[in-house]
Amino acid sequence: MRLERFEFSQIRMGVDTPIVVYAPSESQAIEACRAAYSRISQLEQQMSDYRVDSELNTLCKEAVGRWRRVSRELFYVLWRAHRLAQQTDGAFDPTVGVLVRLWREARRTERLPDAQTLQEARVRAGYRLMELCPHRRAVRLRAEGMQLDLGGIAKGYACDHALRVLRRYGLTRALIQMGGDIVAGDPPTNAPAWRIALAEGGETTLVRGALSTSGSTEQFVEIGGVRYAHIIDPRTGLGLTQLILARARARDGITADSLATAAAVLGAAGIPRLQRHYKGVQIEVREG
Numbered sequence: 462m463r464l465e466r467f468e469f470s471q472i473r474m475g476v477d478t479p480i481v482v483y484a485p486s487e488s489q490a491i492e493a494c495r496a497a498y499s500r501i502s503q504l505e506q507q508m509s510d511y512r513v514d515s516e517l518n519t520l521c522k523e524a525v526g527r528w529r530r531v532s533r534e535l536f537y538v539l540w541r542a543h544r545l546a547q548q549t550d551g552a553f554d555p556t557v558g559v560l561v562r563l564w565r566e567a568r569r570t571e572r573l574p575d576a577q578t579l580q581e582a583r584v585r586a587g588y589r590l591m592e593l594c595p596h597r598r599a600v601r602l603r604a605e606g607m608q609l610d611l612g613g614i615a616k617g618y619a620c621d622h623a624l625r626v627l628r629r630y631g632l633t634r635a636l637i638q639m640g641g642d643i644v645a646g647d648p649p650t651n652a653p654a655w656r657i658a659l660a661e662g663g664e665t666t667l668v669r670g671a672l673s674t675s676g677s678t679e680q681f682v683e684i685g686g687v688r689y690a691h692i693i694d695p696r697t698g699l700g701l702t703q704l705i706l707a708r709a710r711a712r713d714g715i716t717a718d719s720l721a722t723a724a725a726v727l728g729a730a731g732i733p734r735l736q737r738h739y740k741g742v743q744i745e746v747r748e749g
């Protein structure tokens with residue numbers, strides 16, 4: 462069967478989300494991609510910290526001091542995030558939401574939070590304050606005013622699911638990108654692999670796997686001559702100040718996305734430790 466290339470782009474989870482797919486006809490491509498985008502929207506409704514009524518934000522309000530049962534998807538992503546937090550001693554930490562909010566405010570006002578505000582936020586962050594019960598698929602938070610944040614892991618997971626939807630429609634030659642996170646299925650009809658342009662120049666290839674890029678070079682605010690990136694350094698509670706670009710290649714998007722973010726915090730020195738926990742994942746870090 463002759464396949465043609467189709468390309469779509471929509472905004473999901475606050476970022477451009479292009480899908481490239483090979484399909485026998487335009488109508489089949491449209492139908493499958495519509496279903497894939499709608500699957501991403503559904504996950505966004507579960508995991509977004511921007512949407513007041515997302516499942517995640519409802520959980521933040523209702524799980525303080527008591528167990529709250531959550532959806533299978535949300536539980537899985539929280540569980541993966543929590544496990545990575547344990548493995549990295551909190552360098553990756555899905556409970557940094559209040560600190561992320563302070564960073565967003567600093568970006569808006571171009572002023573850092575004062576010491577007391579920062580301190581008050583820091584006591585409401587820390588992965589040990591989030592308890593998970595796999596048996597009941599429930600979550601409990603140990604401090605008032607906590608904000609969970611899956612911004613470092615949910616996009617990769619959403620790409621994984623979008624690819625699955627396309628496969629269910631019989632379209633296996635596909636690539637999905639959400640910001641710095643890319644997940645690819647089978648290659649284009651006329652090539653052995655997808656070609657991916659790199660932010661720092663040059664290109665790489667990807668086939669049946671995931672590639673995520675993270676770091677301090679894209680999103681940051683500059684205050685007093687210092688750049689604070691959108692990734693929180695849990696040691697200071699502020700955005701990362703070192704120049705760093707981290708890239709992870711893995712079998713699936715949830716792994717690549719979360720490990721790229723973790724590597725951005727840990728730096729090159731953290732690579733062996735991440736690779737010990739995640740066999741077969743390739744991680745590359747450029748500093749300075």
Ligand code: AMP
Nearest residue numbers: 552553554555612613675691692693722
């Ligand atoms: P990424 O672009 O995938 O590296 O993820 C960055 C996003 O992850 C930020 O915009 C925050 O939503 C969230 N985040 C910030 N700092 C951390 C951290 N230390 N651990 C986990 N997630 C974080």
Ligand code: MG
Nearest residue numbers: 613718719722
């Ligand atoms: Mg990430």
